[in-house]
Amino acid sequence: MKVKIKRWNGVATWRWDIPEDDVCGICQVHFDGTCPTCKYPGDDCSLLSGKCGHNFHMHCILEWIKQDSAKGQCPMCRQRFEWTEQPNDMSMDTTHAPPEI
Amino acid sequence: MLKIWSMKKEQQKDENSAEGNGAAAPKKKKVTAAQLRAQKDLSELSLGTTMSTEFPDPDNILSFVLYVEPDEGMYKGGRFSFTFNITPSFPHEPPKVQCREKIYHPNIDLEGKVCLNILREDWKPVLDLNAVIVGLQFLFLEPNASDPLNKEAAEDLRNNREGFKRNVKIAMGGGSVRGESYKRVLI
Numbered sequence: 001m002k003v004k005i006k007r008w009n010g011v012a013t014w015r016w017d018i019p020e021d022d023v024c025g026i027c028q029v030h031f032d033g034t035c036p037t038c039k040y041p042g043d044d045c046s047l048l049s050g051k052c053g054h055n056f057h058m059h060c061i062l063e064w065i066k067q068d069s070a071k072g073q074c075p076m077c078r079q080r081f082e083w084t085e086q087p088n089d090m091s092m093d094t095t096h097a098p099p100e101i
Numbered sequence: 102m103l104k105i106w107s108m109k110k111e112q113q114k115d116e117n118s119a120e121g122n123g124a125a126a127p128k129k130k131k132v133t134a135a136q137l138r139a140q141k142d143l144s145e146l147s148l149g150t151t152m153s154t155e156f157p158d159p160d161n162i163l164s165f166v167l168y169v170e171p172d173e174g175m176y177k178g179g180r181f182s183f184t185f186n187i188t189p190s191f192p193h194e195p196p197k198v199q200c201r202e203k204i205y206h207p208n209i210d211l212e213g214k215v216c217l218n219i220l221r222e223d224w225k226p227v228l229d230l231n232a233v234i235v236g237l238q239f240l241f242l243e244p245n246a247s248d249p250l251n252k253e254a255a256e257d258l259r260n261n262r263e264g265f266k267r268n269v270k271i272a273m274g275g276g277s278v279r280g281e282s283y284k285r286v287l288i
Contacts, residue, residue: 025227026192027134028141036134040113064193064226075225 016047018055025076026060035059052079135191139163142230152234163187166201167234170288171241175266176206179273180288183215183237185230195224196233203283205272207244207255211281215240216250253279 016031023029024047027036031047035057038045048058054076056064064070065081074081139162148154155166167183181204186197198220200213208216217236219228244265249255257265268278275285 027138028229029137036137060226067193069222069224073225075227078225 014042018047022055024057024060025054026056026064029057031055031057049084050074050079051082051084052077133189135163135187135189138192139187139230145229146231146234148234151238163191167237169234169237169241171238174242175244175269176241176273178288179286181241181286185233192226192228195220195228196230198233198237202286203281204286205251205254205268205278205281205283206240207246207249207251207258208240210250214250216248 018031022031024031024035029036032041034041034045037059046058047055048061049055050061052074054074056075061075061081064075065072070081072080143154143162146154151170151172153168155168156162156164157166158164163186165185167185168180169183170180171177182201184197184199184201188194188197198215198217200209200215202213203211204213210216215237217233217240219232219236244254244258246255246259254265254268257268272278272281272283273286275283275287277283
């Protein structure tokens, strides 16, 4: 049997390179979703990882850290919150849709 | 190559223009971050048998009443209620909690202000409403004389624990303690 591919659609998904069922401790929303003020996940609403190992939506943790009552501390472990230089990479997970025959 | 980024931009543009001529677009009530988070916290609330909530305005989840009926400790048999007001900056700010009944308690003053570390200096946004209600429950089980809002009650607790217990009973029964009269809160 000869198959002739007329057209194909490439499909890609992405997710943050952190454990899958993790939620942002501040807004309690899944990391693959956005913080409550954003509409689109991804580069527009990125994550920030602390040196203490705790991750948050960037918008959520910045909102907290700018408050005086935060005392510059991570809301999870109360250590000084310093973010890592290297932001989390997006891991690309590419799959192809079946070609249309 | 699929143009997802340009597609996204177009979608955003459409939405912006829809917002611009507001009359044409169907009006959608914006759900605030505080509401989203409060909704989540409330759905995960574990009240047990000694607590219950009441929403005076069912459309406003940011304002509710929590009833506490301690089933052990010195305040056993009493029924106390607390108003919870969640500000728009929740969870970056703690909920505002106040006791509605006049109470004889070292950590709650006669106006109902509550002294609980996680409602003040130790609040952090990863804490949830469950943590707060557990904290309130704990205040009834272990009143704490070291950081008092009601200094007289704290003195009694520190110097004369049995006398303090008696005073709690008197106050809950609607009597007077140290010249202050209380309403009956026994169930």
